[in-house]
Amino acid sequence: MSDFEITALVLAEHEVFRRDFAALDDLSGQELAAAWEELHAKLEVHAVAEEELFYPLLAQEAPGGEEETAEGVHDHNEIRHAATAVEQHEVGSDDWWEAVRNARQVNADHMAEEETDFFPSFKEAVDDEQREALGMRWLAFHDEHEQAEGLSGEDAVVAEVVATEVPEGDPTV
Numbered sequence: 001m002s003d004f005e006i007t008a009l010v011l012a013e014h015e016v017f018r019r020d021f022a023a024l025d026d027l028s029g030q031e032l033a034a035a036w037e038e039l040h041a042k043l044e045v046h047a048v049a050e051e052e053l054f055y056p057l058l059a060q061e062a063p064g065g066e067e068e069t070a071e072g073v074h075d076h077n078e079i080r081h082a083a084t085a086v087e088q089h090e091v092g093s094d095d096w097w098e099a100v101r102n103a104r105q106v107n108a109d110h111m112a113e114e115e116t117d118f119f120p121s122f123k124e125a126v127d128d129e130q131r132e133a134l135g136m137r138w139l140a141f142h143d144e145h146e147q148a149e150g151l152s153g154e155d156a157v158v159a160e161v162v163a164t165e166v167p168e169g170d171p172t173v
């Protein structure tokens with residue numbers, strides 16, 4: 001299995017989030033503001049990429065996948081709200097840090113659930129070839145939406161995610 005299999009790429013980005021949240025602790029002022037803004041954008045790109053490429057197939061192919069998808073999308077919206085709440089405070093203030101810690105916690109809990117509960121059912125239901133092709137789409141999606149460009153940041157709707165048609169095959173061949 002190559003490094004471009006979709007769950008390997010999702011996991012790699014989870015590790016980036018863990019590092020990025022920890023790295024905030026050592027920053028202040030403009031650097032802190034810029035690092036948070038970048039992290040916030042990356043969280044949104046990650047969530048939408050999963051809602052377009054991972055969760056629809058989990059819902060459609062895996063036994064119990066629809067409930068897992070509902071949980072995952074619910075978590076994504078919770079993370080969105082937690083991240084938006086950060087923006088309501090002055091960067092570096094006590095209230096700001098409290099909001100960041102909350103966003104970090106809800107995101108950490110969600111990532112753990114994906115890795116522990118959702119990846120195994122997904123990998124059982126979606127074959128290697130398709131997961132590799134989805135990995136290429138995952139990378140292409142990130143190229144298209146750098147800094148969350150073109151993404152609304154609005155809540156995702158479970159029924160829409162479940163009904164999303166994911167194209168088959170590698171987009172680069």
Ligand SMILES: [Fe+2]
Pocket residue numbers: 047050072076110114
């Ligand atoms: Fe997620």
Ligand SMILES: [Fe+2]
Pocket residue numbers: 010014046050111114
């Ligand atoms: Fe994720």
